[in-house]
Amino acid sequence: MIIDGSESSLKKFLAELSPVDQVGAEARAVMLATRSIKTTSKAWAIDTAISMVDLTTLEGADSPGKVKALCAKAVRPDPTDLTVPSVGAICVYNDMVKIARSELDAIGGKDIPVAAVATAFPSGRASIAVKKIDTQDALDAGANEIDMVIDRGAFLSGKLGEVFEEIKTIKEICGNKAHLKVILETGELVTYDNVRKASYLAMLAGADFIKTSTGKVAPAATAPVVMVMLEAVRDYFALTGSRIGVKPAGGIRTTKDAIRQLVLVNETAGSEWLKPSLFRIGASALLNDLLMQRMKLRTGHYAGANYVTVD
Amino acid sequence: MSNFEYASAPESKAIANIATSYGLFIGGKFVDPRKGKSFETINPATEEVLSKIGYADKLDVDLAVKSARSAFTKVWSKTPAKERGKYLYRIARILQERAREFAVVETLDNGKPIRESRDTDIPLAAAHFFYHAGWADKLEYAGFGNKPKPVGVVGQIIPWNFPLLMLAWKIAPALAAGNTVVLKPAETTPLTALLFAQVCQQAGLPEGVVNIITGDGITGAALVNHPDINKVAFTGSTEVGKAIARSISATNKSATLELGGKAANLVFEDAAIDEAVEGIVNGIFFNQGHVCCAGSRLLVQENVADEILEKLKARMSLIRVGDPMDKNTDLGAINSKEQLKRIHEITKSGDAEGANRWSPECKLPSKGFWYPPTIFTGVSQSHRIAREEIFGPVLSVLTFRTPAEGIEKANNTMYGLSAGIWSDKGAKILWAAKQLKAGVIWSNTFNKFDPASPFGGYKESGWGREGGRHGLSGYLKSDMKASK
Numbered sequence: 097m098i099i100d101g102s103e104s105s106l107k108k109f110l111a112e113l114s115p116v117d118q119v120g121a122e123a124r125a126v127m128l129a130t131r132s133i134k135t136t137s138k139a140w141a142i143d144t145a146i147s148m149v150d151l152t153t154l155e156g157a158d159s160p161g162k163v164k165a166l167c168a169k170a171v172r173p174d175p176t177d178l179t180v181p182s183v184g185a186i187c188v189y190n191d192m193v194k195i196a197r198s199e200l201d202a203i204g205g206k207d208i209p210v211a212a213v214a215t216a217f218p219s220g221r222a223s224i225a226v227k228k229i230d231t232q233d234a235l236d237a238g239a240n241e242i243d244m245v246i247d248r249g250a251f252l253s254g255k256l257g258e259v260f261e262e263i264k265t266i267k268e269i270c271g272n273k274a275h276l277k278v279i280l281e282t283g284e285l286v287t288y289d290n291v292r293k294a295s296y297l298a299m300l301a302g303a304d305f306i307k308t309s310t311g312k313v314a315p316a317a318t319a320p321v322v323m324v325m326l327e328a329v330r331d332y333f334a335l336t337g338s339r340i341g342v343k344p345a346g347g348i349r350t351t352k353d354a355i356r357q358l359v360l361v362n363e364t365a366g367s368e369w370l371k372p373s374l375f376r377i378g379a380s381a382l383l384n385d386l387l388m389q390r391m392k393l394r395t396g397h398y399a400g401a402n403y404v405t406v407d
Numbered sequence: 408m409s410n411f412e413y414a415s416a417p418e419s420k421a422i423a424n425i426a427t428s429y430g431l432f433i434g435g436k437f438v439d440p441r442k443g444k445s446f447e448t449i450n451p452a453t454e455e456v457l458s459k460i461g462y463a464d465k466l467d468v469d470l471a472v473k474s475a476r477s478a479f480t481k482v483w484s485k486t487p488a489k490e491r492g493k494y495l496y497r498i499a500r501i502l503q504e505r506a507r508e509f510a511v512v513e514t515l516d517n518g519k520p521i522r523e524s525r526d527t528d529i530p531l532a533a534a535h536f537f538y539h540a541g542w543a544d545k546l547e548y549a550g551f552g553n554k555p556k557p558v559g560v561v562g563q564i565i566p567w568n569f570p571l572l573m574l575a576w577k578i579a580p581a582l583a584a585g586n587t588v589v590l591k592p593a594e595t596t597p598l599t600a601l602l603f604a605q606v607c608q609q610a611g612l613p614e615g616v617v618n619i620i621t622g623d624g625i626t627g628a629a630l631v632n633h634p635d636i637n638k639v640a641f642t643g644s645t646e647v648g649k650a651i652a653r654s655i656s657a658t659n660k661s662a663t664l665e666l667g668g669k670a671a672n673l674v675f676e677d678a679a680i681d682e683a684v685e686g687i688v689n690g691i692f693f694n695q696g697h698v699c700c701a702g703s704r705l706l707v708q709e710n711v712a713d714e715i716l717e718k719l720k721a722r723m724s725l726i727r728v729g730d731p732m733d734k735n736t737d738l739g740a741i742n743s744k745e746q747l748k749r750i751h752e753i754t755k756s757g758d759a760e761g762a763n764r765w766s767p768e769c770k771l772p773s774k775g776f777w778y779p780p781t782i783f784t785g786v787s788q789s790h791r792i793a794r795e796e797i798f799g800p801v802l803s804v805l806t807f808r809t810p811a812e813g814i815e816k817a818n819n820t821m822y823g824l825s826a827g828i829w830s831d832k833g834a835k836i837l838w839a840a841k842q843l844k845a846g847v848i849w850s851n852t853f854n855k856f857d858p859a860s861p862f863g864g865y866k867e868s869g870w871g872r873e874g875g876r877h878g879l880s881g882y883l884k885s886d887m888k889a890s891k
Contacts, residue, residue, distance in 0.1 A: 114678075114679055114680040114681065115677075115679045115831045116679055116681070116682065117679035117682035117683075117831070117851050119682075119851065119852065120679065120681075120682030120683075120685055120686065120851060120852065121681070121682055123685075123852075124682070124685050130522060130526065130734070131413065131734075131735055132413075132416035132734035132735055133413060133414075133416070134414050134415075134416045135414045136412075136414045137411065137412055137413050137414040138414070140411070140412075141411065144411075327681055358411060359411075361411075362411040363725050367410045367411055370410075370411055
């Protein structure tokens with residue numbers, strides 16, 4: 097055990113982490129954004145990115161019809177080209193989990209997991225009792241993954257033990273029924289030092305994935321933030337031998353953005369992480385841009401927006 | 408494909424319009440050398456001949472100096488300062504407009520990765536002209552007296568590691584201050600200087616203000632020893648710098664010398680480790696380590712040495728070595744056969760003296776001049792690889808136990824050009840910076856250059872500064888000095 101479970105041992109461990117130099121981290125991320133990904137590697141990157149998309153709808157206006165349409169898109173992103181891989185997962189609010197799960201099962205998407213945003217998403221401002229029920233509710237509805245939010249208020253006021261216990265509690269409820277993704281909401285943590293600390297805190301508490309953002313707060317998945325999280329999973333693997341996944345979410349809209357994310361993974365955590373079980377991209381608009389770029393590579397010209405489906 | 412292999416992404420050579428031969432640029436025109444001698448410049452990544460270059464002997468040097476003198480007396484010294492500034496702005500803009508062409512030619516002739524010539528060399532060269540253009544009509548307010556005067560005709564000799572950028576460091580302040588110049592680029596990298604000659608024509612710069620002569624060390628010596636130059640500005644090896652200092656010792660010529668270095672990159676236990684590792688890599692592997700201020704000695708506090716080395720090795724394994732024209736290449740070709748020989752010779756002494764060599768697995772191209780990114784651990788202060796400038800992608804790693812020991816080892820060198828400090832503690836950085844005997848000190852970064860910031864060394868690293876107000880002073884005669 098790295099820590100003995102007490103708040104003091106947790107705080108000591110996090111305090112001893114190496115600091116992040118803001119200027120240096122940002123400069124490295126800028127440099128990696130200059131990588132030029134062309135031809136065969138671009139084709140590989142586009143398909144890999146598609147298979148990593150957590151196709152998401154998290155709106156108050158979500159309806160069964162909307163979610164079913166999304167499921168169809170998840171299974172066959174491009175109906176005219178069946179070589180396009182399915183996406184990594186569908187990500188919805190709790191009450192849509194059942195609909196999504198049964199729809200996916202019905203249309204050949206049994207292997208596509210359904211992720212539910214539980215624990216009073218997006219703010220996390222609810223009692224632990226409510227968060228527990230929220231999680232259990234999602235599991236009962238058939239969720240395969242739980243995207244929980246951390247209590248940023250507790251984190252920022254130094255109550256690290258509280259944040260830790262909350263993640264641990266949700267993890268226990270998930271058991272081996274569902275993967276736990278822990279949303280740090282890095283836009284509210286602000287500093288890279290906080291991002292690094294929160295990443296370790298979540299991993300120590302049992303996260304299977306650490307996720308940047310809810311998508312409801314800006315800035316979201318900026319390149320240096322994702323890089324700092326990738327460094328954390330890389331170093332956590334060296335320390336413990338277990339690989340934790342990373343999910344940037346929010347603000348990744350174009351193929352170029354997505355490929356830059358893959359470059360970050362490749363040159364930070366390493367190519368081991370370049371698979372949907374260890375890297376996901378939370379997005380909605382991104383998928384259509386990936387599909388259009390894929391068509392461009394195959395046919396040599398850009399298709400109009402109506403050649404990809406709107407869902 | 409299980410791994411994310413980056414397919415080759417070469418920059419197009421089509422934009423580089425390299426002529427089959429070049430003459431000397433004297434009096435605003437390209438002229439053949441009087442004796443018609445020439446030499447070849449090659450692409451060090453492929454050993455292909457790029458062009459035939461005119462060889463300037465003593466007679467040609469004399470012509471170039473005469474042309475510079477005549478332009479100084481008749482034209483440039485009478486040109487109003489704000490007009491001088493306009494020419495410099497014009498040159499800066501043309502450099503920006505032709506940036507891609509310059510980057511491609513620089514990479515072909517030098518062997519450096521296109522990413523570096525595109526993102527560092529050429530933008531910085533343009534920035535130097537912009538910066539000094541601004542000074543041209545403000546010299547009386549620069550603190551050198553009411554009417555500082557140009558020194559006259561300046562002989563400038565530049566190295567092969569940053570060909571266009573070193574040209575900019577030399578020509579921009581000289582012209583801003585009202586001097587005329589004769590510049591000799593390095594024998595192995597003359598092309599961007601000759602391209603710059605075309606820029607001078609394009610900008611309508613008066614004939615003879617900039618003269619560019621190509622050749623070898625003998626050409627350089629003829630320039631230094633020419634009786635009618637007022638100043639020598641040299642960037643290159645300490646050995647040649649000393650020879651220049653000797654040869655001008657009984658003359659009225661002044662000199663600016665930017666020479667060698669063996670910079671210490673000091674990593675303290677409280678440093679941000681990941682960024683320090685980035686900084687170490689940037690410090691020594693930027694431009695194949697062909698950098699006079701390269702962080703070639705890593706001094707790391709012993710209690711974090713293992714962690715740093717482990718991360719450094721992992722990071723070095725990601726360095727992409729190969730075709731400099733590929734946009735994803737991080738480490739390009741060694742500039743010349745001679746330089747490669749020198750790197751081999753000195754690194755072999757590292758093996759012989761008991762240091763431990765490590766390089767990541769990397770396939771080097773069969774043609775051209777290549778050296779893998781290399782670190783030596785277990786290096787002690789008395790090893791040659793800890794004392795002599797290697798000027799290649801080779802890092803010597805030493806350790807220290809206390810901050811005071813770190814400083815002592817860092818300063819224990821005949822050079823003093825640059826140093827790096829890595830710590831998250833502001834007070835420690837300021838303390839260390841005060842103790843280090845080096846002209847440029849970076850903290851939590853390395854190899855950052857800016858035209859406004861003076862650059863130069865202590866001890867055998869040289870005389871004078873380049874860049875900023877300090878650099879300008881080397882090209883001016885202060886009337887305050889004269890009145891004393």
